[in-house]
Amino acid sequence: MRMRTAHAAAMRYLISLCTALAAATIAGVFCSGCSAPLSAIPAPGSTAPAPRLSQLGLFEGELAAQRPRAGVVAYDVNASLYAGGAHKQRFVLAPPGARIAVNADRWQAPVGTYFVKTFSFPVDERNPQLGERLVETRFLIRTKNGFDAATYVWNDAQTDAFASPGDLDVPVSWLDAAGVRRDQRFHVPSAAQCAACHQGRALGWSSRQLDHRATYSDGSTDQIQHLLTLGVIDARPSAHAALVDPFGAAPLELRARSYLDANCGHCHGQGGSAEGTDLFWGFEHTGAGELPACRATRDVDGRDRVLVPGHPDQSEFLARMRSERPRVHMPRGPVQSLDQAGIALLSAWVSSLPSAVCTD
Ligand code: HEC
Ligand code: HEC
Numbered sequence: 001m002r003m004r005t006a007h008a009a010a011m012r013y014l015i016s017l018c019t020a021l022a023a024a025t026i027a028g029v030f031c032s033g034c035s036a037p038l039s040a041i042p043a044p045g046s047t048a049p050a051p052r053l054s055q056l057g058l059f060e061g062e063l064a065a066q067r068p069r070a071g072v073v074a075y076d077v078n079a080s081l082y083a084g085g086a087h088k089q090r091f092v093l094a095p096p097g098a099r100i101a102v103n104a105d106r107w108q109a110p111v112g113t114y115f116v117k118t119f120s121f122p123v124d125e126r127n128p129q130l131g132e133r134l135v136e137t138r139f140l141i142r143t144k145n146g147f148d149a150a151t152y153v154w155n156d157a158q159t160d161a162f163a164s165p166g167d168l169d170v171p172v173s174w175l176d177a178a179g180v181r182r183d184q185r186f187h188v189p190s191a192a193q194c195a196a197c198h199q200g201r202a203l204g205w206s207s208r209q210l211d212h213r214a215t216y217s218d219g220s221t222d223q224i225q226h227l228l229t230l231g232v233i234d235a236r237p238s239a240h241a242a243l244v245d246p247f248g249a250a251p252l253e254l255r256a257r258s259y260l261d262a263n264c265g266h267c268h269g270q271g272g273s274a275e276g277t278d279l280f281w282g283f284e285h286t287g288a289g290e291l292p293a294c295r296a297t298r299d300v301d302g303r304d305r306v307l308v309p310g311h312p313d314q315s316e317f318l319a320r321m322r323s324e325r326p327r328v329h330m331p332r333g334p335v336q337s338l339d340q341a342g343i344a345l346l347s348a349w350v351s352s353l354p355s356a357v358c359t360d
Pocket of ligand 2: 268273330332
């Protein structure tokens with residue numbers, strides 16, 4: 001069979017459509033080249049797959065307390081991506097004697113590094129004393145060629161989590177910050193969905209995400225210093241942008257751009273599955289001169305411009321975030337619940353931009 005020479009961007013677009021379609025789990029679509037189903041991973045230093053989380057030996061004491069054993073380090077990111085209202089705990093374990101190499105922005109983990117992220121829902125968002133219900137613990141392990149991905153789903157008794165092929169919904173129920181009972185389904189992604197966002201990269205391991213302030217066990221208040229002291233990373237990054245908490249106290253523009261970087265930039269950026277759209281949402285692409293202001297796009301609910309400064313109601317990207325239709329909704333992937341706080345933040349930001357009228 002003769003193949004037409006395709007433009008590289010067009011090829012990437014096809015590949016991104018492949019992962020995007022798989023992510024939307026549209027029945028009957030065959031996605032060649034997508035990753036193998038998720039399965040159990042081995043404990044550090046072993047090769048035998050461990051079907052239960054407890055067998056991985058990463059935590060001490062009662063498993064649900066997620067108390068890291070020596071060498072396993074808890075960390076946090078500046079801007080967390082929205083996951084249906086779930087809370088997250090993150091851990092890293094570098095192999096003995098090796099460190100994560102810090103560079104301009106995306107850091108490089110040595111082969112054998114474990115990245116761990118646990119998703120949970122509070123019993124009552126207003127009262128942390130009541131604890132959390134753990135739902136899922138995800139893994140990325142650095143290999144020679146990229147990353148192995150895995151996920152473990154927690155049992156109701158909260159005594160252990162079990163390796164899962166993913167692509168399933170777990171019912172969750174909690175009281176939110178306003179005291180309203182929320183009943184929803186939490187989606188555990190499939191391998192293709194992990195790949196659609198990750199594309200062989202550890203997404204939070206960048207200067208912009210890890211330059212974070214909190215109080216750490218060694219008394220420091222600077223996460224980069226803390227990771228250096230513990231020997232997880234090899235150096236301080238040079239001058240770099242840092243994201244802020246999208247729902248914190250920083251100026252509106254920084255919060256909006258941090259939100260877009262964390263929730264959209266991994267696909268809409270270099271090496272991302274939406275690279276072919278040429279619509280980039282990373283922090284470095286959302287400065288005043290670079291916004292997709294008035295950019296023409298396929299009509300969504302009567303809006304055909306990606307972003308109309310001063311007019312959130314006319315901006316197509318917000319219409320996509322509000323839409324629950326799988327082929328339209330952004331971020332791409334199963335719609336668990338709309339991120340109302342994120343939509344409100346971005347709407348306030350678009351309103352604050354100098355008002356424009358888009359003409360051809
Ligand atoms: C909607 C996009 C998306 C999907 C789907 C997704 N991830 Fe992620 N993941 C991210 C982003 C963005 C981060 C970095 C921010 C953070 O930690 O919250 C991340 C962080 C992680 C981390 C911490 C290390 C890192 O990359 O920074 C692990 C481990 C992880 N993901 C595993 C998985 C696995 C396994 C799957 C599939 C079962 C998966 N993820 C599906 C977007 C996604
Ligand atoms: C999991 C990957 C992924 C994530 C995350 C994601 N997108 Fe997309 N996006 C895509 C893909 C693939 C397309 C191209 C297919 C389409 O147009 O539906 C796309 C297309 C778009 C378009 C239309 C592009 C055009 O050509 O005009 C907009 C606007 C958009 N996304 C906005 C967003 C926003 C805003 C976010 C974050 C809230 C986001 N996306 C997050 C994958 C993603």
